[in-house]
Amino acid sequence: MRKIAGLLLVITLTFACGTGPTPAPAPTTPAQPATAADPLPSWNDSGSKKAIVEFVGRVTRQDGPDFVPVSERIATFDNDGTLWSEKPVPFQLMFALDRVKAMAPQHPEWNSKPPFAAVLKGDMQGLAATGEKGILGIVAATHTGMTTDEFTQAVQDWITTAKHPKTGRLYTEMVYQPMLELLSYLRANGFKTFIVSGGGVEFMRPWTERVYGIPPEQVVGSAGKMKLEVRDGKPVLVKLPELDFVDEKEGKPVGIQSRIGRRPIAAFGNSDGDMQMLEWATAGPGARFALFVHHDDVAREFAYDRADKLQQFNKGWDEAVARGWTVVSMKDDWKTIYPGDRK
Amino acid sequence: MRKIAGLLLVITLTFACGTGPTPAPAPTTPAQPATAADPLPSWNDSGSKKAIVEFVGRVTRQDGPDFVPVSERIATFDNDGTLWSEKPVPFQLMFALDRVKAMAPQHPEWNSKPPFAAVLKGDMQGLAATGEKGILGIVAATHTGMTTDEFTQAVQDWITTAKHPKTGRLYTEMVYQPMLELLSYLRANGFKTFIVSGGGVEFMRPWTERVYGIPPEQVVGSAGKMKLEVRDGKPVLVKLPELDFVDEKEGKPVGIQSRIGRRPIAAFGNSDGDMQMLEWATAGPGARFALFVHHDDVAREFAYDRADKLQQFNKGWDEAVARGWTVVSMKDDWKTIYPGDRK
Numbered sequence: 001m002r003k004i005a006g007l008l009l010v011i012t013l014t015f016a017c018g019t020g021p022t023p024a025p026a027p028t029t030p031a032q033p034a035t036a037a038d039p040l041p042s043w044n045d046s047g048s049k050k051a052i053v054e055f056v057g058r059v060t061r062q063d064g065p066d067f068v069p070v071s072e073r074i075a076t077f078d079n080d081g082t083l084w085s086e087k088p089v090p091f092q093l094m095f096a097l098d099r100v101k102a103m104a105p106q107h108p109e110w111n112s113k114p115p116f117a118a119v120l121k122g123d124m125q126g127l128a129a130t131g132e133k134g135i136l137g138i139v140a141a142t143h144t145g146m147t148t149d150e151f152t153q154a155v156q157d158w159i160t161t162a163k164h165p166k167t168g169r170l171y172t173e174m175v176y177q178p179m180l181e182l183l184s185y186l187r188a189n190g191f192k193t194f195i196v197s198g199g200g201v202e203f204m205r206p207w208t209e210r211v212y213g214i215p216p217e218q219v220v221g222s223a224g225k226m227k228l229e230v231r232d233g234k235p236v237l238v239k240l241p242e243l244d245f246v247d248e249k250e251g252k253p254v255g256i257q258s259r260i261g262r263r264p265i266a267a268f269g270n271s272d273g274d275m276q277m278l279e280w281a282t283a284g285p286g287a288r289f290a291l292f293v294h295h296d297d298v299a300r301e302f303a304y305d306r307a308d309k310l311q312q313f314n315k316g317w318d319e320a321v322a323r324g325w326t327v328v329s330m331k332d333d334w335k336t337i338y339p340g341d342r343k
Numbered sequence: 344m345r346k347i348a349g350l351l352l353v354i355t356l357t358f359a360c361g362t363g364p365t366p367a368p369a370p371t372t373p374a375q376p377a378t379a380a381d382p383l384p385s386w387n388d389s390g391s392k393k394a395i396v397e398f399v400g401r402v403t404r405q406d407g408p409d410f411v412p413v414s415e416r417i418a419t420f421d422n423d424g425t426l427w428s429e430k431p432v433p434f435q436l437m438f439a440l441d442r443v444k445a446m447a448p449q450h451p452e453w454n455s456k457p458p459f460a461a462v463l464k465g466d467m468q469g470l471a472a473t474g475e476k477g478i479l480g481i482v483a484a485t486h487t488g489m490t491t492d493e494f495t496q497a498v499q500d501w502i503t504t505a506k507h508p509k510t511g512r513l514y515t516e517m518v519y520q521p522m523l524e525l526l527s528y529l530r531a532n533g534f535k536t537f538i539v540s541g542g543g544v545e546f547m548r549p550w551t552e553r554v555y556g557i558p559p560e561q562v563v564g565s566a567g568k569m570k571l572e573v574r575d576g577k578p579v580l581v582k583l584p585e586l587d588f589v590d591e592k593e594g595k596p597v598g599i600q601s602r603i604g605r606r607p608i609a610a611f612g613n614s615d616g617d618m619q620m621l622e623w624a625t626a627g628p629g630a631r632f633a634l635f636v637h638h639d640d641v642a643r644e645f646a647y648d649r650a651d652k653l654q655q656f657n658k659g660w661d662e663a664v665a666r667g668w669t670v671v672s673m674k675d676d677w678k679t680i681y682p683g684d685r686k
Contacts, residue, residue, distance in 0.1 A: 071558060148600055192560070205604045215414060216604030217535070217561075223601055228593040228619060234626045235619065237600050244601070250571040257491055257580050258566055258587070259602055261548045261559030276571060276578065283577045 039185040042178040042336040048291070049333065051326045052182065055289040056189050059265065066287035070190040074264040076256060076277060077183070079197035079204060079221075081270040081311055082293050083212060084175040085164075087302040089310075091171045092203050095158050099142035102154075107141075116141070144224060144241040147231075148202060151239060155206045169338070172211045176293075177336045179268075183212055186266070194218045194264070196255055198248035198273055202239070220259045222247045252277035270295065271308075275316040278325065290325040292316055297330040300337045382528040385521040385679040391634070392676065394669045395525065398632040399532050402608065409630035413533040417607040419599060419620060420526070422540035422547060422564075424613040424654055425636050426555060427518040428507075430645040432653075434514045435546050438501050442485035445497075450484075459484070487567060487584040490574075491545065494582060498549045512681070515554045519636075520679045522611075526555055529609070537607070539563045539598055541591035541616055545582070563602045565590045595620035613638065614651075618659040621668065633668040635659055640673040643680045 115134030118126035201221030458477030544564030
């Protein structure tokens with residue numbers, strides 16, 4: 001919990017400072033579907049696309065030296081910043097703050113209680129001032145103490161209605177069209193696609209199948225402990241305010257081994273928190289693929305890398321260059337950012 | 344670790360006492376494959392088979408009131424005693440004891456060190472006499488301190504060569520033919536089949552795909568903590584002597600929620616350790632199915648239930664009767680026990 005609280009504190013401070021550019025306005029035209037001729041139509045014909053297509057060709061060519069059987073075609077994707085945006089703060093924090101507001105009528109005492117009162121007044125500076133303890137309180141109040149079914153319902157309600165403060169879009173409309181095409185392309189070539197994210201697993205599972213085509217059982221993420229109880233004669237699982245697993249940095253290979261049990265042959269991330277996952281994937285024998293998404297598109301999304309306080313892309317970038325991993329320039333490699341944007 | 348050690352102590356004491364009947368000799372005829380006409384040929388046409396077929400019909404009938412979409416057709420199976428035999432002791436303990444023997448040349452000190460010396464002399468009474476501490480030492484020495492790749496290799500080597508002391512068969516030849524047919528039947532009807540076992544997940548994953556058709560990523564089990572290290576410039580995961588998760592009793596719904604993220608609509612077990620899993624599965628809305636395998640076939644396998652010290656089937660049996668769950672009589676409902684046995 002401490003580690004997460006520390007992270008959230010940085011997040012909140014960042015949010016309070018209001019950094020990050022304003023992305024392009026909401027889309028007006030529908031996304032172009034991938035065609036058989038080109039399964040990655042939102043990707044420019046640059047090196048990144050060529051590297052992806054070349055790798056998939058190698059591992060699927062039945063008589064080739066790098067052929068990989070379908071059962072071993074495991075691909076793991078980070079979520080925040082890799083499959084959808086993560087600025088100005090990871091969207092799960094927006095959920096937590098919105099939950100405080102939604103739960104406030106049941107908690108009149110929150111109007112005068114430090115961290116909650118600041119959230120309810122929209123006073124992000126005040127929230128940041130409550131420090132780690134305040135953030136811990138927000139996380140505990142919004143993510144624990146309820147059953148898993150109740151939490152899932154809260155996520156469902158939020159994800160289908162809440163809008164990003166700057167783009168005015170649903171958060172699920174801020175997924176990356178080129179990555180949706182990449183997921184489909186890999187699956188069409190026999191890959192099983194997994195999410196391996198530092199975000200909460202229970203926050204992602206309610207919507208990843210609808211949005212990414214990735215079912216709950218293929219989502220790995222950070223998690224709290226749970227307890228089986230019987231309520232009204234029925235078993236329920238109650239979410240406890242105690243961390244069970246942090247799926248970040250060296251936690252990602254552990255999450256992959258403990259939840260998936262196979263080493264991926266391809267891994268995709270966007271920050272130093274994903275580096276160990278990419279190292280783990282590429283350390284196996286045979287053909288391997290590692291890709292970082294580089295946020296360098298200040299006009300259409302956000303631009304941040306080595307100096308970012310939250311999602312630093314620094315050591316990972318150096319390693320990618322040294323080892324010949326693919327680094328996607330959102331600006332140069334992607335025709336489109338979000339579904340429906342014009343090319 | 345304490346909980347597991349306690350369990351293993353009981354296991355070892357049971358083993359030392361040499362209980363359990365001698366099953367029939369090894370098979371001479373190959374197993375009959377399931378036919379389109381009868382997908383469950385090793386099941387007698389009794390109530391258990393009828394209940395299974397009726398349930399599958401209900402949830403797959405597109406225009407029926409109990410139709411369940413393919414994505415929600417999740418079935419979870421206990422392993423020990425449900426998919427393969429577990430007497431005289433769970434086979435993972437046999438692996439641990441055999442590992443002590445295999446590792447002994449690298450540990451000359453074991454010849455005179457209490458728990459190991461007893462194992463090396465085949466002195467099960469002596470091993471039991473070392474108590475919880477001794478068992479802990481065996482588990483730690485054989486299941487931790489090595490990398491996950493090294494452990495997987497040890498399991499692979501053992502499972503393809505070690506023979507059961509009473510039947511003389513490979514352990515993977517002591518899986519239940521009717522359950523293999525049931526797994527195939529469910530999958531042919533759009534179900535995703537998972538193992539949710541109290542056994543070690545890293546002990547099962549190396550062979551479940553080959554033997555049951557269940558891939559590693561669909562195996563949930565008890566697990567120890569792991570640590571990412573770099574050895575010879577490559578990342579490895581080292582197995583630590585610290586428990587991470589016990590997938591037994593109230594742990595099974597937790598394992599299902601944390602690793603699978605969907606509630607199964609059908610669950611299969613054989614002892615009180617599976618009761619909470621069956622309760623969890625049947626507490627969801629819509630058509631549900633729960634089945635216990637009752638070991639009542641002293642001639643062809645083993646007979647144990649209410650009074651068993653290790654794998655008690657007592658509370659679960661009462662609940663099954665009260666709630667109308669299916670209880671399979673191995674003696675009456677199954678034509679065949681192991682693959683290749685004559686009918």
